[in-house]
Amino acid sequence: MKPKNQYSRRKFIRNSALAGSAFFIVPRHVLGRGHVAPSDKLNIAGIGAGGKGESDLANFAKSPNVNIVALCDVDDRLGTVNSRKRFPKANFYKDFREMLQKEAKNIDACSISTPDHTHAVATLAAMQLGKHVYTQKPLTHDIYEARILAQAAKKYRVVTQMGNQGGSGDGVRRMKEIYDAGLIGDIVEAQAWTNRPIWPQGVAKPSGNHPVPSELNWDLWLGTAPKEDYNPAYVPFNWRGFWAYGTGALGDMACHIMDPIYRILPIDYPTSAECSIANQWTGMNQEANNVDSCPVASIIHLEYPRKDKKATLKVSWYDGGLLPKRPDELEPEESFGNWDGGVLFIGTKGKLLADCYGANPRLLPLSKNESAKAVKQTIARVPGGTEGHYLQWVNACIAGYGKGVTSSPFEYAGPFTESILMGNLAIRSALFMDPSVSGWGKSKFTGRKKLLWDAKNMKITNFDEANRFVKRTYREGWGSLTL
Missing domain, CATH: 3.40.50.720 (NAD(P)-binding Rossmann-like Domain)
Structure with a gap:
């Protein structure tokens, strides 16, 4: 034996x-x-x-x-x-x-x-x-x-x-098979959304004197981030909503939800990004805008030139409870994604909807899915799917x-991550205010400025202040990221 x-x-x-x-x-x-x-x-x-x-x-x-x-x-x-x-x-x-x-x-x-x-x-x-x-x-x-x-x-x-x-899920592979079969034609637009944040965003930077728990090495937790006093508002979970440590709702969920867009279509880097945001304000005092925290909700628009030289692809992202308009082909009681979010492909011949992780892909209207059953499996699956x-x-x-x-x-x-973080570049630029000026109407609040991106050189070409967010300066003792 x-x-x-x-x-x-x-x-x-x-x-x-x-x-x-x-x-x-x-x-x-x-x-x-x-x-x-x-x-x-x-x-x-x-x-x-x-x-x-x-x-x-x-x-x-x-x-x-x-x-x-x-x-x-x-x-x-x-x-x-x-x-x-x-x-x-x-x-x-x-x-x-x-x-x-x-x-x-x-x-x-x-x-x-x-x-x-x-x-x-x-x-x-x-x-x-x-x-x-x-x-x-x-x-x-x-x-x-x-x-x-x-x-x-x-x-x-x-x-x-x-x-x-x-x-590694079956869903995104099935979506590509359906797309490759030509059932929705050429994709011209994609929309993605999430219910996040489920942690505080749009909040003021926390303050107060707090003892550091004996089990926590706060200096090591800060790592590359600027020196700051310990605050329980950050750990163990809510750091996600603060720019010094996290990347907000977009960074947390887009790598899951936008993956089918990036995996199926011939794109790599966007050429432009713009956004609109909802943040916490105090009356009419613009300077009360909370620039240390990610916004309560945002809508981001990215434009991608296709690598096959076809028309530019328009991609939109929604978070904080905001949603794109429900497709006309979707019946009033039919689900639009799931609780965590969803993704919608809009093609020249039809539409393809999926839940978070690219799960449960289906053609719209749902009656079209009978024809999708005839599409053969051509892409190998990962054993175990998402767990695999x-x-x-x-x-x-x-x-x-x-x-x-x-x-x-x-x-x-x-x-893929670079293209997602372009959305945060737009958000942080929209929140940007010049500290050298003050008073209502004097701050450089850029609002819905459209940023133009030179991917080769990793540079915004029409708003230089935004380039400070492309690369951080690490705290002393942590060096810099070089090969």
């Missing part, structure tokens, strides 16, 4: 993208950077062990071919406690830089599930050590960071995946750079 672990390994190989490949038992140190010996399990370190990090690590651990060997979190409470109990053999750290230094020989890959403002520095540090990386959405806080991470993945030859699980997003990355890491496949490698996720 063969040992149980040999059967598990053989079964794994048969069911993964590695099937049909020849295996040789080679030690990890012989293979070098960016490779995992097939005789080994994938040793993963978690940078961010609570919150989303807790569930990410639990999903990776479902694979019998994964060891969680190290954990890092600045806040040893809540989900971090659960992760430490789940993986008692994993060494625990509070500073990911210390962890990477001490565990470099023990880890093959890193899962990064920190607040947005730490994604890029932690991810790049891991890649520079030759570690494969799985980084939560949005890939980065800033446009410049997304560009750098996409370049780094190629330079350091590591397997990458952004945590937008819908990218994790195992897909694990399999690709074990296969090695250039051999395994992931749904959202940084080659894809980098430009």
Whole structure:
């Protein structure tokens, strides 16, 4: 009778993208950077062990071919406690830089599930050590960071995946099959929306004296962000609504909801962005506008030149409870997306609607879906769908750079994230006020200004003040993001 672990390994190989490949038992140190010996399990370190990090690590651990060997979190409470109990053999750290230094020989890959403002520095540090990386959405806080991470993945030859699980779902693949079959003609417009934020936005910067919890290293939590006194208004969840740390409703959800647009159509970078926003005001005092916090609600319009040289694609985003007009083809009681949001493709021959994650795609009117049943499946599905997003990355890491496949490698996720963050560039420019002037009617409140984008040079060409938001200056001691 063969040992149980040999059967598990053989079964794994048969069911993964590695099937049909020849295996040789080679030690990890012989293979070098960016490779995992097939005789080994994938040793993963978690940078961010609570919150989303807790569930990410639990999903990776479902694979019998994964060891969680190290954990890092600045806040040893809540989900971090659960992760430490789940993986008692994993060494625990509070500073990911210390962890990477001490565990470099023990880890093959890193899962990064920190607040947005730490994604890029932690991810790049891991890649520079030759570690494969799985980084939560949005890939980065800033446009410049997304560009750098996409370049780094190629330079350091590591397997990458952004945590937008819908990218591995059946829904987006079915949408492409329907589109490729010509049932809605050529897409000329796309609309996407979400119910977020479900955390405070449009609020004033919090103040007050608060003791730092003993379990929290506040200085490490701040990381690249400016020095600021601890406030419980930020942690553990509501940092999402503040520009210093989060990317608001757009950054939180667009990587899920807009993914079908970017994945199906031949686009990469928008040429322009404009927005309208709803924010908290005090009477008629324009200076009470809360520039430190993302707006209560926003509408964003992006224009993309198609790479196939066809007509420009118009994409609109709605959040904070705002919605596009219901399609005339949708009956009054029929659902328009789901609670989390949705996406609508408007074509020259028809319309295609889906829920958040690209789930439940359907033609409008719904009576047309009988014809969609005849469309054959032409695109391979990811085993496990959205949940398979994790195992897909694990399999690709074990296969090695250039051999395994992931749904959202940084080659894809980098430009995708950049295009999403263009919307935030428009929002932050709309909120911009010149601190050198004051008084009603004197501030540079740009309102609905249309920003023109030079993607090659990562530069707004018609409003230079907006370019301050393309790339942050990191706090002293955190360096700068360079390859």
